[in-house]
Amino acid sequence: MSTKLQAVLAKIDEINAQDPNSEVVDGQSVAKELIYGRRMTKCLNQYWPQASDLLQIAVRAQHVKRWHIARSEYPLGKAGYYAWRKALGVFHAETAMEVMREHGYSESEAEQTGVMLRKEQLKTNSDTQTLEDVACLVFLSYYFDAFASKHDDEKIIKIVQKTWKKMSQQAKDIALSLTLPEHLGKLVAQALA
Incomplete structure (x- = not known):
């Protein structure tokens, strides 16, 4: 793993460690999105061990700072739920892209990761x-x-x-x-x- 990739994943973890929501894992209280990001990486490594740096970043950033946009900010029902999810995808992409740029990834690499996080071209x-x-x-x-x-x-x-x-x-x-x-x-x- 490159130093650049390690730095980006560490920064995403640092952001997610600030999640005010927690989950008990092995008797320890852990920030909810921090453990989620690590579970995502564990799954990727288990089944797709040759994943590119960009995919590894997208996987770890899938819910980066998710608590920032509350579901309650959107109307009840299916339309409100989908609007919330779309806004989250854009927010996660922007957050990850900013971290990537700060750690030496190119604009093109950041954008490719953004495409994944916005669930474009599924x-x-x-x-x-x-x-x-x-x-x-x-x-x-x-x-x-x-x-x-x-x-x-x-x-x-x-x-x-x-x-x-x-x-x-x-x-x-x-x-x-x-x-x-x-x-x-x-x-x-x-x-x-």
């Missing part, structure tokens, strides 16, 4: 697709159970179906190999039937 840009795949796999591995406990089975099945459509075949194969709690495995099976 299905046609392999790096954007891999970022989406990693996000889906991290959700299934770490957040699906808690999310599912707050919603009825019908909603969970629909969400799994929507998530599945966004994933590459490689990510689908990886997802099917994950060990999920029995009740979640049944919901996934129902969603894919």
Whole structure:
């Protein structure tokens, strides 16, 4: 790993360590977006170990400073949710691009990372697709159970179906190999039937 890449990832971690929201991991309270970014990197390294610097940065910056734009700032409902997500993508891209420029990456490299973080060219840009795949796999591995406990089975099945459509075949194969709690495995099976 280059010094430049290490510096950018460390800066993203430094930003995410300021998250006022926390999660308990192995008995320790950890900033929510800091642990999320590290889980994203762990997944990328496990399944896409040859990822470029730019993809590694995008993966770590997927939720950089996410708490900065609250969901409550947007209207309830689907349209408000999508507007919030789009605004977050732009914000994450701008934040990551600024950090990259500060550490010696070119404008072109920063923009390529921005494309990934804004989820542009999904299905046609392999790096954007891999970022989406990693996000889906991290959700299934770490957040699906808690999310599912707050919603009825019908909603969970629909969400799994929507998530599945966004994933590459490689990510689908990886997802099917994950060990999920029995009740979640049944919901996934129902969603894919």
